[in-house]
Amino acid sequence: MNELARxxxxxxxxxxxxxxxxxxxxxxxxxxxxxxxxxxLFTAEGPSAVAQLDKLGCGIFLDLKxxxxxxxxxxxxxSAMSLPGVQLLDVHALGGLEMMRAAVxxxxxAGSPRPRHEIPKLLAITILTSMDTAALKAVGVAGPxxxxxxxxxxxxxxxxxxxxxxxxxxxxAIRRACGKNFLIIVPGIRPAVAPGSAGxxxxxxxDQARIATPAEAIRAGADYLVIGRPITAASDPVSAAKAILxxxxxxxxxx
Numbered sequence: 001m002n003e004l005a006r007x008x009x010x011x012x013x014x015x016x017x018x019x020x021x022x023x024x025x026x027x028x029x030x031x032x033x034x035x036x037x038x039x040x041l042f043t044a045e046g047p048s049a050v051a052q053l054d055k056l057g058c059g060i061f062l063d064l065k066x067x068x069x070x071x072x073x074x075x076x077x078x079s080a081m082s083l084p085g086v087q088l089l090d091v092h093a094l095g096g097l098e099m100m101r102a103a104v105x106x107x108x109x110a111g112s113p114r115p116r117h118e119i120p121k122l123l124a125i126t127i128l129t130s131m132d133t134a135a136l137k138a139v140g141v142a143g144p145x146x147x148x149x150x151x152x153x154x155x156x157x158x159x160x161x162x163x164x165x166x167x168x169x170x171x172x173a174i175r176r177a178c179g180k181n182f183l184i185i186v187p188g189i190r191p192a193v194a195p196g197s198a199g200x201x202x203x204x205x206x207d208q209a210r211i212a213t214p215a216e217a218i219r220a221g222a223d224y225l226v227i228g229r230p231i232t233a234a235s236d237p238v239s240a241a242k243a244i245l246x247x248x249x250x251x252x253x254x255x
Contacts, residue, residue, distance in 0.1 A: 001005065002248075002249040002252070004006075004249075004252060005245045005248040005249040005252065006031060006032065006033050006220075006245060007033040008122065008218070008223070008225055008248055009031070009033050009035060009224075009225060009227065009241070009244065009245060009248065010032070010034040010035070010036050010061055010088075010185070010224050010225065010226045010227070011032045011034070011036065011113070011226065011228070011230070011231075011232075011241075012034065012036045012037055012038065012063075012176055012178060012187070012226055012228030012232070012253040013023070013035055013036060013037060013041060013053070013225060013228075014036075014038055014040060014228050014229075015037075015041055015232075016040055016041065016044055016080055017041075017044055018041070018044075018048070018049050018052060021053070021149045022039060022052055022053065022245060023115065023162060024232060024237060025053055025056055026056060027056075027237065027238060028237060028238065029056040029057060029058055030232070030240065031195040031238070031241045031242065031245060032058055033058060033059060033224075034058055034059040034060065034061050034087060034088065034224070035053050035056070035058050035060055035061070036060075036061040036072050036152070036228075037049055037053065037060060037061070037062055037063060037135065038063045038064075039064055041208060042062070042064060043230050044164050047083055050062065050084060050085065050086065050141075051083070051084055052254065053085070054084040054085030058085075059085060059086075059087035059088070060065050060084075060085040060087060060088075061086075061089075061090075061185075061226075062080055062083065062086050062087045062088070062089050062090075062120075063088075063090055064076070064080070064090070065090055065091065065092055065125055065178060066089065066090070066091040066092065066095075066103065067094065067095045067099075068095070068099070069093035069099070069186070070099045070101070070102035070188075071102065072099050072102065072103040073099050073102055073103050073106075074105060075106070076102045077089065077091070077093045077102075077106035077109050077110070077122075078109070079108045079169070080120075080138065080175060081106070081107060081110035081111060081120065082110070083129055086120045086222075087120055087121065088120060088123055088185070089107070089120045089121070089122055090122070090123040090124065090125055090165060091103050091122070091123075091124060091125070092124070092125045093124035093125060093126050093152040093153075093155060093156050093164065093206055094125075094152070096155075097155055097159050099105075099192070100124060100147075100155070100156060100159035100161055101144070101159045101160065102123045103122055103159075103160065103161075104159060104160040105120060107120065107122050109120065115215070117175050121162040121163060121179075121183060122160075122162050122163075123161065123162065123164060123183065123185055124152065124153070124155075124156035124159075124163075124165070125147050125162050125164070125165045125166050126149040126152040126153055126156075126162045126164050126165065126166045126170070127148055127149050127152070127166070127167070129167045129187050129188035130149070130175065131145065133145045134144055136148065136224050143210065145167075145170075146169060146173060147245070149166050149167070149170040149173075149174070149196065150170060150173045150174055150177050152164070153170075153174045153178050153182075153230065153247065154177055154178065157178045157179075157182055158255060162182075162183050163182050163183025163184055163185060163223070164178075164182070164183070164184060164185070165186075165226075166184060166186065166187060166223065167186065167187070167188045167189065167211070167217060167219040168186045168189065168212030168220060169212065171184050171186060171220035171221050171222050172220050172221060173187050174210065175220075175221045177232075183223045184221065184222050184223050184224075185222070185223065185225075185226060186212075186217045186222040186224065186225055186226065187222045187225075187226040188211040188212065189213070189214055189225045189226065189227045189230070190210065190211065190212070190213060190216070190230060191213060191215055191230050191240075191243065191244055191247060192213040192215060197222060213247065214227070214230070214247045214251065215247050215251035216250050216251075218248055218251035218252060219251050225248065227244060230235065231241045231244065
C-alpha cells in the first residue's frame with residue numbers, strides 16, 4: 001500500500017451512533033489517514049466519539065461546520081482544540097471575515113503550548129457540494145458556484161485559515177488564487193469503478209451536485225479526499241477502500 005495515498009484518504013463516518021462507526025473504523029484503520037466525524041455522530045455521541053476513534057491511531061477531522069457570531073465560534077474552536085487527535089477542524093466561510101479571524105485566534109491561543117505540527121489545521125467550508133448554481137440562486141447568492149467558491153477561498157486565506165473544503169470542480173481555480181501551500185480538502189468523490197461493477201463507472205451521485213473521481217481530484221491538486229458512502233455503504237468496505245487507494249496512487253505524481 002502506498003502510504004502517501006493512505007494519508008490523503010479521509011473516511012466520512014456518517015453514522016448516527018458510535019458502535020457501527022467504531023466497528024467499521026477498526027476494520028479500515030490501516031487503510032485510512034483520517035476519520036471524519038460530522039454533526040450527526042457528534043450530536044449523538046459527543047466528545048466520547050472523538051476519544052474512542054482517536055485510539056485507532058488515525059487523525060480526526062472534526063467536521064462540525066461552525067457558523068455563528070465571532071465570539072461564539074471562538075469559544076467553540078477553543079473547546080474543540082481540547083479534544084484528542086483532532087487534525088482538521090472547520091467553520092463556514094459564509095460566516096464572514098471576522099468570524100474566521102476569531103476562529104484563527106482561538107486556535108492559535110489554545111495551540112500555543114503545542115509543537116506546531118500538532119496544532120489542528122483550520123478549514124473554511126466554501127459552498128456545500130450538494131449545491132449548484134441554481135440552488136445558490138434560490139437562496140439569494142448570485143453568480144456561478146465556481147466564482148463564489150474562489151471568492152470565499154480568498155477570504156478564508158485573508159482571515160488566516162489553513163485551507164478550504166470545496167468541490168473537485170474548483171480545485172484548480174483555488175490553487176491558482178491561493179497558492180500551493182493552501183490546503184484543499186475535497187468531498188463529492190465518487191470512484192471511477194465501483195467494486196464488483198464489471199468495469200462500469202458508478203453513476204449514482206447521491207445528494208452531491210458537484211462530483212469527481214478520486215483520480216480527477218488528485219490530478220487537479222486536491223490535498224485530501226473525503227469519501228463516505230462509496231466505502232461505508234459498499235458490500236465489502238475493505239475492498240472498496242483498497243480500490244480507491246489504488247486509484248489515488250496511480251493519480252499521484254510519479255517521482
